[in-house]
Amino acid sequence: MTADGVDTYHLVKAAGRYKEVKRTAGVSTTDLVGRMLLLTREHFRQGQFEYNVAKEHSSTMGQDSTARSPWTGCSQFLPTTQKIIQFSDGLSPKPGDKVVYVAGAYDLFHVGHLDFLEKAKQYGDYLIVGLHTDPVVNRYKGSNYPIMNLHERVLSVLACKYVNEVVIGAPYEVTKDLMEHFNVDIVVHGTTAVMHDVCGKDPFVLPKSIGKFKIIDSGNDMTTEKIVERIIRNRLEYEARNYKKERKELEVLKYINGN
Template identity: 80%
Template sequence: MTEETKEEVRVWCDGCYDMVHFGHANSLRQAKALGDYLVVGVHTDAEITKHKGPPVFTQEERYKMVRGIKWVDEVVEGAPYVTTLETLDKHGCAFCVHGDDITMTADGVDTYHLVKSCGRYKEVERTAGVSTTDLVGRMLLMTRQHFRQGDSEYSVDREPSKSMGQDRTARSPWTGCSQFLPTTQKIIQFSDGKVPQPGDKIVYVAGAFDLFHVGHLDFLKEAKKEGDYLIVGLHTDPAVNRYKGSNYPIMNLHERVLSVLACKYVNEVVIGAPYEVTKELMEHFNVSVVCHGQTPIMPCENGSDPYAEPKLQNKFKPLNSGSDMTTERIVERIILHRLEFEDRNLKKEKKELAAYEAFVKSKSENIEMAG
């Protein structure tokens, strides 16, 4: 008697995936858990600009970033902004999954109204404390310009340490920045849980990996080719602040940990790794090769080379991933188009706030009618 083969459940997700962060990854992780095969549609630059405002990353960069997330099985380029039944059927997907925030077209129409009305829509919990709008807001605070706070103005110069990571102009219940609080459970959910096997060649890399981007992705892909098991050391916020400058990191250590763990090339993350790659660290993790990209290496606080030990052991290997993207370049993009992004953020928040107020009003009216 032959066993019945279980039919594969294909799940559809779509979005802009601009500045892919751990919030996007968490949504895709939850979506994948609802089925067997995850198809992700990514919108074009033209569609995003029309409905939302200019994206930070190009469509090619965004396609690549989504392909690099460990739960994604397939990427559909140029997916329509409004999700239709035809799209789901074309890609053999049983239903569509999205977070519990509202996404609308330029005309104020819910982009998921068609699949919702046919019962082919499922919702997952949005990750509190992070959004592309929030991250753009954090970078806008680095422009050293005046920003409006209610009816008054304040300057980033006045108290930069307090303003970083907190866009005080945010008013939307979905895009307003809140403090992200990590848990061991969340880290376990993001980790693949695999340990190195006997004989595995272990590769170690370390850095800030701030605003995880295509440059990081390309570098980690190359590093993974150097062995069987890739460990990424994430430097603490004070360490990054020392070698990157007063406005960095833009994302805190906990946020950076989840962003790196979501990458399909990464096996393990060392949270708060020491800046210097010591003999003890290499022995502890049984490291065979230590890699570093093309970015300059800042000396340790005592002036020594942080990679002196792996170089001494002939285990240091510089890599050229072919990408020239850096976190600083992303910030430059934001600052160059500061007014456009400020306008985008304010419009998005205003639209979402109006939709949220309408939702609350409708809910209270339904309760009254039921009563």
């Protein structure tokens, strides 16, 4: 519902183009907004969460489902092979297919990612996305990033129709072993700046040296940072809304669990 009490999907429903699907247990927009509001890395903190400004710069990063923010439960997603299979097409490259490789965080999967992956897929037949681990993403993005943990980002990217395969916890440097293992024909990257590896090396030095690297412009300037900034600008409104939504979600869980 909007602030005026209007069904957000009323136009789509009126056009007969609305369909409800089963949600992925443990993943909710309420949770993600709560993580953005924290402005810390505590949404990946291990153990029971107690909000404390003094802990704002904690470097502990985990995926403990007991971690909580003041407004919403965090990291409730439980990854299983069955969930991954449900999102994957399960197909391998066919003989002669040109394999495209891209890598990044793909945090809070949005339309900017979608447009980039659509263009990347145009450079080949089989698109592989390498997803960096949470500590690696935090190293080059800082602050409280990534908002979504690695397992959540895997499902988000796999759900994209242009993506054929995901490398879970891909190395930051695109190595010879990686390219040979996946038979990569071309490595593609967007126009965003690339931080050097911890050793000061360009992570794309190999594909560049053998003429298998290309930078493409998706034509879309949406970024994860812009989404987070939008949430923070409207912090008080989102805090109040998230508090109400969390109360409702907890009541549903109590009902389901018979408590």
